[in-house]
Amino acid sequence: MLGRYITHTKTRFHNRILHSLLFCIIIAPPSVSAGFLDIFTDKTLSNGNRFAFVASQLEPSIMAIDTSNNKLADVLNLTHISGPIVVSEKSDKLFATDPDNEVVTVIDLETREVVSKININMRPEAALLSPIDRFVAFGSREGSVSVWDMVGYTEVLRIDGLESGLNLSFSFDGTKLYVVEPNKKNIAVIEIQSQSKIADISLGDPVETDTEISPVSRSANGYTGFVSVISENRVVVLDLIKLKVKKSIPVGRNPIRPYSTADNRYILIPHRGDKTLIVLSALSYEIIATIPTGIEAKELNTGWLETVAFVMPKHGKEIAMVDLDKLRFAGSIKLGGQPDDGLVTADSKKLFTALADTGEVVAINTRTKSLENKIMTPVTRLQGIEIAISNNICH
């Protein structure tokens, strides 16, 4: 009897593992499946945590950067100058927006060829991949948001009439989209499944013009949100379950998008006006440090096991670093060009950023806090940088 029980348990156990693996193989992108079968070749750009992509601002091309060796892997040619791009590991595709023609070009990263052009009937001026890596949200300045299922290239949601559709964030499970409406001082919460707006989270009384609000950032568990009301020098903590404001915290001058560290220790708030980094406790939301960085902050990235924060400048050619263990300024890195947004690789070891005005992409070693490489590209102006896998928290 006991033997039968053990055999049954073991079989059930192995079945569970088998099902899990089968599930992985089925849901895994072709690159992963290819990895299993050893037919993966160096020609492909489909390795989700290895290749990063940067679009040219002036030419119809996208640079593919091999983050493993800091080299330009390829230049993908388009028929249009690309707007924001999105890279999907699951579908093994790169989606390059063409705002002027209201089109999204789909490039297969396995073959490096354009496989489709999707007419999305709005200007895709913002693009965001959902955390479940299936849906892509596009937004326009005029206030339209469109969510597409990139498996069958079908539109699953269209909302018009928002104040703006530029400022988008997904919930951690990809079921909701948070759209910031700055002058309304509102966050519209859109549910993908019901294809409707299910809530408005008010951040204050509406004004006529000039309110600047950051996109929503999520805590490590995904259930708390943080947003900077840039023009009012405050950070708002959101309950993303009840879809309500929890707390409004006065901070320094012109705080930009808050950043929740992956170890759930801190909420980091870089400032454009004060040129400081304010560190909040992720538990109490109390300010525990105000660190001068000398940088008019535009964005923040962390690296090497969340021990260092890199503050990217809005203007200027230097990145400031903050030691997150000692909570103090840790120097700066001169880049020789104006960095655009940065990305940190999935192993947290390298920060990549395109120099918008020189056409180079720089690789920064997050462990040694030093410039590792400058990667030349054949173009002169670059914008943004995207990689399929950079997240290191599994929900």
Place this chain on the structure above:
Amino acid sequence: MLPIIYHNLLSKRLIAILIATCLTTVHADSIVDTSSIVLTDENNKQVTINSYNGYLKLVFFGYSHCPDVCPLTLFYIASALKSLENDANKIKVLFISVDPKRDTPEVLSKYTDAFHKSIIGLSGSYDQIMTATSNFRTTFGYNLNEKGKEKTLSKAEYEEIPTTMNYVPYHSSQLYILDVEGELVDIIGYGSKPEFIAKKLKQYLELVK
């Protein structure tokens, strides 16, 4: 001929010294206090990460009910270990479960053995797991996914909740390489293929030869 061989040997030694110097530098900025991480192994014995010193170690946080990230990563690790053949005996993969309620030593033993014999399941109390994740500068927790009751569970709520409830742990997806002395020497990002994992492990095994 002899001078060329001698020269080659010298170059190899020089390279070895350079690599060793790099490793020393790695030790100097060590940030994980492995001696403070006390966990329970598959035999219900209290261990620390340092109990596995003498082996190259690969540490991964997860849980056995994980539907995608954990089995895929463990499958990749197992494939990497298989490709290393006998060298795999010099490696211990420490799979630290963040879900001790469901992942008893017995469950973990069966789960990890199904992938590879060098994979060892470890777990512990909420506080012990917290010490482990904090040391690796990451986090873990549990989100209750029951319709209308969605919330993040506190330590007390997790300890009281029945295992039949629909709660989902969250955890880091990186792999941490610790050398034979328990020092963190490298990190491998989620999604890395078996060939890449094997290459990294081989690289660190070479250093201890």
